[in-house]
Amino acid sequence: MTSSVPLPLCSVCARQSAGEGGKESIRVAAEDASFECSLCFGILHPAFIDDVSKAAEAHLASCPYDATSFILALNLPTSQTLREQIIKKRFPSFDGILADIPFKVRNINAYLSKLQQASGLRPTLMSDLQLTITFENDDFLDSDTEFLRKAFPQDFRSGKKRRQNGDENGSGGEPELTKNRLQNMLGRINEKIASTFPVEKAPSRPCKFSFAFERDPVYIAGRYCKYSRALPQSPWSAEEDAPLIPGHSVSEKVTGPMAKLLGSTETRFVASGREDIDVRMLGEGRPFVVHLINCRNTQTLRPDRRVETLAALRDAINKSSVDVSVSELALLSREVAEQLSVGQEDKKKLYTAYCYSTLPIDTGVLKAATRTEPLEIIQKTPVRVMKRRALLDRPRSIYTLETMPIDEHHFLVRMETQAGTYIKEFVHGDFGRTRPSLADLIGCQKGEVDIVQLDVERVDLVWPPENTGKKDEKKK
């Protein structure tokens, strides 16, 4: 099947794909118009590859990574992918030296060595740095979609519904020819379908291209203690009485020095639960993991330098604030880091509350409130968080409860509770919304007994920063 209008190809595709066997069916685009190539859109042409490599070099110079290697991913225009398949079916006589090699492979090969020269990075299949180059050409978006819609109407059925609500003519609206949809249809394009495609139409301009360098996230786990009664855990805490001061949160005090050292563009602080702004976190501290996105510098976390770096980070964080300290910093794998938010309900917490009673305390009654067996309580959503939480009855367990009188009006309570228990409400009863409460147990009302100061002494975990150090050692 020969076409009357010749197929436009660049000099590279004419040589590598068409070869002697395709000579009669093609016309070779001028060297300065290689974008007219119906097969590669000019992406394979050396001059274009040079342009892309130079741009990559400039891009990398403006925001360097301390990486030694990279993985290359190319995002090709859907119209180009479609034409590759059409041309294969339409021109079986093509016998160029690389005619049988998929375009994507030829493309990667053509780019790798140039990019290596330009970037100084070694191309590999295993690297934490990925370079994605996206090529774009929108000359044929509408006509390609219409062609495929006619050939495979059933593939566009779900899209039709959307179209009926919008533009009947099909111009405008969102493009419906997605990469996935095209991949599903490619294999079904046979000679007959290919013969009706206007493959001799050349692209009108060179592809646009853009880069994205992206490094795998780094995950650092640890435990934090908080010694302030005026420091929120995160800058977005919905604490009405806490003014938002930049840098004034546990999250920022912990992530700041990490982001600075590793040059991350973004951080995420994930803690195992949280304490209120006026509650201190003592003892061994509360576990957390920090996600550091797109780090520029990770060489200091190489196995031989890791211990030293994590110790230096810990010291930097601890020196930078008297309100927060961290310990047990460890590097986590992505798999472990992603499991960390699971299993919240299984955790126990140990609190010490320093309480005040308006009425003199009967030490006998106070002693009698002590529990060594779990106490089951029901907590309605507390008055103080009603605005932002759903109204629910939450069953919670108080595993142990110890009391200690200090003077006539003050006493200490130590209690081990299920994670998610509202401690302040358990103590004062929240106008009967928590039942039974400590106030009930010692025969007081709200307003008569309340917490003056609260500390978290221990957080028990199911998720494993302490295990991960061992795992790391095994790997070595």
Ligand SMILES: [Zn+2]
């Ligand atoms: Zn070409």
